[in-house]
Amino acid sequence: MRTSSDPTARVGLIGYGLAGSVFHAPLIAATSGLRLDAIVTSDAGRQDRAHRDHPEARLLARAEDMWAAGDLDLVVVATPNRSHVPLAMAAIEAGVAVVVDKPLAPTAAEGRALIAAAEHGGVPLTVFQNRRWDGDFQTVRRLIDDGSLGRVLRFESRFERWRPEVGPGWRESGAPGDAGGLLVDLGAHLVDQAVVLFGPVVTVYAELDRRRPGAAVDDDAFVALTHASGTRSHLWMSVVDAQSGPRMRVLGDRAAYVKMGLDVQEEALRDGARPGDHGWGEETPDRWGLVGADDDLRPVRTERGCYEEFYAAVAASLRDGSPMPVDPADTVVVLDLIDAAQRSAATGETVRVG
Numbered sequence: 001m002r003t004s005s006d007p008t009a010r011v012g013l014i015g016y017g018l019a020g021s022v023f024h025a026p027l028i029a030a031t032s033g034l035r036l037d038a039i040v041t042s043d044a045g046r047q048d049r050a051h052r053d054h055p056e057a058r059l060l061a062r063a064e065d066m067w068a069a070g071d072l073d074l075v076v077v078a079t080p081n082r083s084h085v086p087l088a089m090a091a092i093e094a095g096v097a098v099v100v101d102k103p104l105a106p107t108a109a110e111g112r113a114l115i116a117a118a119e120h121g122g123v124p125l126t127v128f129q130n131r132r133w134d135g136d137f138q139t140v141r142r143l144i145d146d147g148s149l150g151r152v153l154r155f156e157s158r159f160e161r162w163r164p165e166v167g168p169g170w171r172e173s174g175a176p177g178d179a180g181g182l183l184v185d186l187g188a189h190l191v192d193q194a195v196v197l198f199g200p201v202v203t204v205y206a207e208l209d210r211r212r213p214g215a216a217v218d219d220d221a222f223v224a225l226t227h228a229s230g231t232r233s234h235l236w237m238s239v240v241d242a243q244s245g246p247r248m249r250v251l252g253d254r255a256a257y258v259k260m261g262l263d264v265q266e267e268a269l270r271d272g273a274r275p276g277d278h279g280w281g282e283e284t285p286d287r288w289g290l291v292g293a294d295d296d297l298r299p300v301r302t303e304r305g306c307y308e309e310f311y312a313a314v315a316a317s318l319r320d321g322s323p324m325p326v327d328p329a330d331t332v333v334v335l336d337l338i339d340a341a342q343r344s345a346a347t348g349e350t351v352r353v354g
Contacts, residue, residue: 009318010038010071010074011036011038012039012040014075015078016039016043016046016047016050016078017078020079022266023266025039025054027310028076029054032312032315033312033316033318034311034314034315036054036057038072039054039057039058039059040060040063040066042062047059067094073096075091076128079101081106082179084100084103084104088104088114089114089117092114097123097314099126100125100128100328101127101128102128102188103335104328104331104335106176106177107179108332108335108339115332124324125328126324126325127330127331128326129189131189131193132192132193132196132310133305133306133307133309134265134305135281135303136247136248137197138304138305139301141197143250143291143300144197144250149255152250152251153230153251153253154232154233154251155194155231155234155250155251156233156234156235157190157194157234157235157236157248158190158235158237158238158247159189159238160238162240162244163240165212166219171185171217174217180217181208182218183208183218183221183341184338187221192331192334195330198231198233201227201337201354202353203352203353204225205223205344207221207345208220208341219240220238222235222236246260255291257291257300258290259288260289261287281306281307285299288301309325336353340353
């Protein structure tokens with residue numbers, strides 16, 4: 001653990017699949033004040049990869065071995081959704097600060113129980129809502145704040161992909177405890193972004209479909225949120241879109257902002273780039289969005305994406321007690337809205353919330 005002579009926080013990472021290997025491990029390793037000390041995975045192939053990527057980290061087959069050592073300051077849960085709550089609860093019981101990959105829990109009730117346990121134990125808890133640090137999201141925030149768009153009437157946001165065949169893995173599982181499906185997986189990002197931008201929601205309408213032969217969970221989803229502010233958010237998630245629509249389309253009473261293409265950071269991380277590299281998080285001008293009305297349009301530079309700021313804030317919180325970067329209560333609000341969307345899709349009716 002940290003000492004006065006070495007203030008660096010020691011981090012244990014549970015899981016080395018996509019979330020652990022592509023997102024969490026590189027970002028932790030790039031953050032001043034954090035040291036990736038242990039990686040937990042029982043898969044031999046992932047152990048080999050973890051050793052190649054982070055030879056300085058201990059490799060453990062079980063999370064229990066990490067608790068037994070008792071020498072960590074932070075645990076990161078980057079495992080399938082089913083295990084988020086029990087692993088985070090184990091960290092809390094061990095008195096170790098914890099980051100949980102989104103979603104915090106399969107259900108809002110489980111999320112509330114986790115937050116209550118963390119508060120009772122005085123253990124810092126946060127959730128990896130990394131899409132708050134996407135460049136396009138940061139750009140929309142700037143345009144709203146500086147008045148470029150006027151009053152926002154409708155916010156359209158999409159995560160669309162072309163994966164027409166059902167693949168393996170827990171994300172495609174229909175077992176309730178696995179919390180699979182696109183609404184939970186991608187909706188946890190899109191709903192969170194909409195609430196951060198436009199505030200509390202009063203009604204939810206949703207359509208959830210299984211388009212691919214053999215699909216056990218939703219693979220094509222639409223969610224409409226009406227915010228108390230009057231803004232409407234229309235959110236799409238799909239893996240059966242052969243041609244994707246705009247990543248974001250923000251319609252204001254003064255101007256609109258239209259942005260194509262995903263934030264560049266995930267692709268960069270997959271390709272081995274890291275925060276601090278030249279051009280990290282920056283988009284080339286051909287990817288910038290357009291702001292204006294009718295034919296009077298101008299390109300607007302996309303804000304630099306900055307996932308590294310999440311773990312910088314975590315390190316600061318561990319060092320001086322400042323707030324963690326994401327309040328877990330925010331993510332429970334999102335889980336409540338996802339639950340309302342599932343009820344709306346089941347009945348075909350708009351659900352009032354709040």
